[in-house]
Amino acid sequence: MIAVARPLALFCVALSLCISGSAEGAELFGYTPRDVSANQTEQGLRIASKGRGNEFSLMLEGRDFKPLSSERLQVASDGRDVEIVFIPVASDLAEKPDVETLEAYKRWAVSKGGGDGWHLVENSEEAFAFSNGKKCLLWEMESPGKGSPQAQYRIIAATTNYRNVVALIGSGADADALASMKAYLRVTLLTLRSEKPEQTPAPTAEELLDAGAPLAQSLELWRLLTGIESRALLNNRLMTEQDNSLPAAIPVEPDTLMRATRHVLRNAHEKEPMLPAFVFDGKSLHAINLTGYDDQTDRYAYWDPWGKGSFLAAGSNVARVAATPDAKKPRIWNVRSEELRRVIYALELEFGAMSKLAGEIPLGAFAALGDRIDDAKKTDLFTWFHLKQTATGKNAAGHRVATFRSTSGQFGPLAALDVTTDEGGRLLDLDLRLHRSFIDDPATTAFARDFAKSFLRSATAERDEPWIGPLLKQIEFDIKGLVLFGKSPPDASLPSQPTEDYLTFLGQKERMTRALSLTNFSMTNLAAKKDSELVISLETMR
Numbered sequence: 118m119i120a121v122a123r124p125l126a127l128f129c130v131a132l133s134l135c136i137s138g139s140a141e142g143a144e145l146f147g148y149t150p151r152d153v154s155a156n157q158t159e160q161g162l163r164i165a166s167k168g169r170g171n172e173f174s175l176m177l178e179g180r181d182f183k184p185l186s187s188e189r190l191q192v193a194s195d196g197r198d199v200e201i202v203f204i205p206v207a208s209d210l211a212e213k214p215d216v217e218t219l220e221a222y223k224r225w226a227v228s229k230g231g232g233d234g235w236h237l238v239e240n241s242e243e244a245f246a247f248s249n250g251k252k253c254l255l256w257e258m259e260s261p262g263k264g265s266p267q268a269q270y271r272i273i274a275a276t277t278n279y280r281n282v283v284a285l286i287g288s289g290a291d292a293d294a295l296a297s298m299k300a301y302l303r304v305t306l307l308t309l310r311s312e313k314p315e316q317t318p319a320p321t322a323e324e325l326l327d328a329g330a331p332l333a334q335s336l337e338l339w340r341l342l343t344g345i346e347s348r349a350l351l352n353n354r355l356m357t358e359q360d361n362s363l364p365a366a367i368p369v370e371p372d373t374l375m376r377a378t379r380h381v382l383r384n385a386h387e388k389e390p391m392l393p394a395f396v397f398d399g400k401s402l403h404a405i406n407l408t409g410y411d412d413q414t415d416r417y418a419y420w421d422p423w424g425k426g427s428f429l430a431a432g433s434n435v436a437r438v439a440a441t442p443d444a445k446k447p448r449i450w451n452v453r454s455e456e457l458r459r460v461i462y463a464l465e466l467e468f469g470a471m472s473k474l475a476g477e478i479p480l481g482a483f484a485a486l487g488d489r490i491d492d493a494k495k496t497d498l499f500t501w502f503h504l505k506q507t508a509t510g511k512n513a514a515g516h517r518v519a520t521f522r523s524t525s526g527q528f529g530p531l532a533a534l535d536v537t538t539d540e541g542g543r544l545l546d547l548d549l550r551l552h553r554s555f556i557d558d559p560a561t562t563a564f565a566r567d568f569a570k571s572f573l574r575s576a577t578a579e580r581d582e583p584w585i586g587p588l589l590k591q592i593e594f595d596i597k598g599l600v601l602f603g604k605s606p607p608d609a610s611l612p613s614q615p616t617e618d619y620l621t622f623l624g625q626k627e628r629m630t631r632a633l634s635l636t637n638f639s640m641t642n643l644a645a646k647k648d649s650e651l652v653i654s655l656e657t658m659r
Contacts, residue, residue, distance in 0.1 A: 146226045146273060147202025147284055149189050157182060162192065164201060170359070171203060171281045175309040178301075188400070197301060200286045205358050206277070215252040215277045216244070222275055222282045223256060235260045235271070245303060251276060253306055255299060270295055274302035278311050332360050332395060332463055335404070339467070346632055348471040350374050350464045350480070355397055364580045366463070367471075367634050369480060375458050378417075380478055381466070382410045391420065396429060397462040398436035403428040408449065415454045418443065429460070436460050468632045469658055475635040476545050476657030482635040483655065484578045489542045490519065498575040502568060504534060512537060516545060531555035532568055546656040547576055553624055553642070553649045566592045569622070569653060576655050581633045587612060591619040622651065 152167040161178040179194030191200040204225070206218055227237045241257035255274040272295065275284035285302045289295035332349060339347045351360055353368035360366050369377070381392060392407040405428070409418040419440075421427040427450045431439035436459055440452035466474065475482035486493040493499065504521040512518050521534045532555060537546035549572045555565040570592050573585060595611055612619075621629040621640045630639040636655045643650050 146229065146271075146286055147204045147282070149202060153190060153201075155182075155192075162194070164190070166203075170279050171283075173278045173283060173309055173311050175201075175283075175305060177305055197298060198288060199302070199305070201283070202286060203278075203281045203283050206280045206282060216254075218277050218282065219252060219254040219275055222284070223254060223273075226273060226284075227258070230258055230260075233260070238270075243299075245307075247276075247307060253303075255303065257295070272298050272302055274299075274306045276306055276309060278309065283309060332366065332402075332465075333363055335393070335395075335465060336363070336365050339465075346468045347465055348468050348634060349466075350377055350471075352397075352462050355462050360463070364583045364634060367480065367578075367580070371458055371461070373478075373480070374461055374464060375454065376478060377474060377480070378407065378461070378464055379410050381464075381470070381474060382407060382417075384477075393465040394419075395462040395465075396457070396460040398428075398434035398438065398460050400435050401428075402462065405429070414451075416451045417454065417457050418446075418449055418451050420448055421450055429456075434460070472632075472635060472637060472656075472658040476543075479543070480635055481578070482657055483544050483547065483576045485575045486544065486547075488544060490536055490538050490544060491542060493536065493544065496575060498571055501571070507533075528555070528561070528564060531561070532565070534572070546654065547572075549653040551651045551653070553651060556622070556651060557624065563596060566596065572653065573655075577636070577638070578634050581638075584631055584633055585618075585638065587616050588618045588622070591615065592622060595619070624649075624651065 154165050154167070156163050156165075158176075161176055161180070162182045163174060163176055165174040166172060177192065177194065177199060179197070182192050182194045185191040185193055185198060189200060190202070191198065193199075204222060223237075223242075227235075230236070235258045238257035238259050243255040245253045245255070247253070253274060253276040255272065258271045258273065260269045260271075270289050272287045272289065273284055274287075275282050277283070283306075285306055287298040287302050289298045332351075336347045336349060339345065347365065349363075349366045350373075351366040351368045352371050352374055353361075354371055356366075356368055361368060378392070378394070382390060385392070389408050394405055394407050396403050396405060404422065406420045406422075407417055408420055410416075411418070419429075421429070426433060427440055427442075428434055429438045429440035429450065429452055430442075431437075436456075438452065438456040438460055440450045440456070443449040443451055472482075474480065479488040481488065483493070486496055486498065494504075498504070499521070503524040505524050506519050507522045508520040510518050510520075516537050516539060519536045519538070521536065523529045523532060531552045533550045535546075535548040535550065536544065537548075538544055549569065551565050551569060555561050556569075570589055573589060577585060591611060595615075615623070615625075617626065618629045618631070618640060620626045621642065624642055626642075628639065628641045630637065632638075633655075636657055639652075639654045639656070641652045641654070643652060
């Protein structure tokens, strides 16, 4: 059974959310910046963005500004219409020169516009730069007027800002209008200033509750309120790059996310659980609390923090989801499974509940080793170290435990991998046992460290790096008086003092434990008459 009740779960209002790489909710050439304010001054309209990682300000000169859209940052002044958009830079472009990033954005915009009949005007590209050398790029797009013999033109002027491209989009009907708009966009773009936010204290739980919290803040909110860490299953078809980078967010397929939701609700301790979930309709993010699932009707029940109506009711969202109120329970709504699947963005659980879930349905808890013992046997960890099964047994809970050792005559007796599985062969726990003499002896420590490092790298996800990265670096490179293959740490440094978990690896501390993304990681030094050993464990909870 999984405990999911969270009486202080998210009660947030709909928040603007830009989805990187998703067609839903995207404008033609970019996304509307979030957390944007506009203030009219004597010179014109000052636009300021406080979006994390995309802070900037710029000045639109003119007078009598009028908004042209309630959903897009599009304004009119002095006969000109200008829109401001942005798009996150892909990770493979993050370290590239500005000119490469802008060229990549231009190709993306041309590709996106092609579906709506827009194409690049030949020889229309113009490059210019800020006084500090940062590059800008301008070009024209043309479309044969829909329902009109007159062609339509758009001018796009773009530059980079942190890990984003910021672009201004204008239009013109003839040569004079195009030339005027180009000059205006060039001047306007060069007023852009990247503004690093002031260092402010982390928000308190009360402040987060008052403001409403997106995913990253929600995880932090629950930690502040309870002292308990949370994890989130994240829809990998809708996730933003920012949320995908969170170590505590685990991307899964939408079907897996829906299966996990049903599993948790069916196995909850509480009669009426409150399971925090986020939904995204292509425009706004909203938090709800799922309270049940009906197998017969294939519908989910949920509580909506909105005082009147529901974000998922017909007419309240742009995804055409039409949830209906429960006839017997006030403020409880019902939504069809197919509709919820279209908009579910994330499911949030306390770490213990998430780790338990990982032991009950396939979530990739053990990364490259897969979900089943047959898959693990085919991986590099088993083939490189020549691991063969040497024994089998059962633990106190009745689960099967298979022991694997290296066929190497020298090191086989000094290390063992215990693999705990359920009746169907699904991986539940992994325990690498290394004799202390194997680790401590200068003649064998390199091999013991390689085994430990390879085990952790194979059985933990890349997003666990923030938690175990320093330990892995110390295991690999902190070998006194021995240089392995001419290696050195990637940043040419190790922690000035050994970390607590590394002291455990060295045998100077008895035990350490840490919650990773889906498993509990621990190291324990066990005393024995003949030879003590270090046990490195990765476990799901049951």
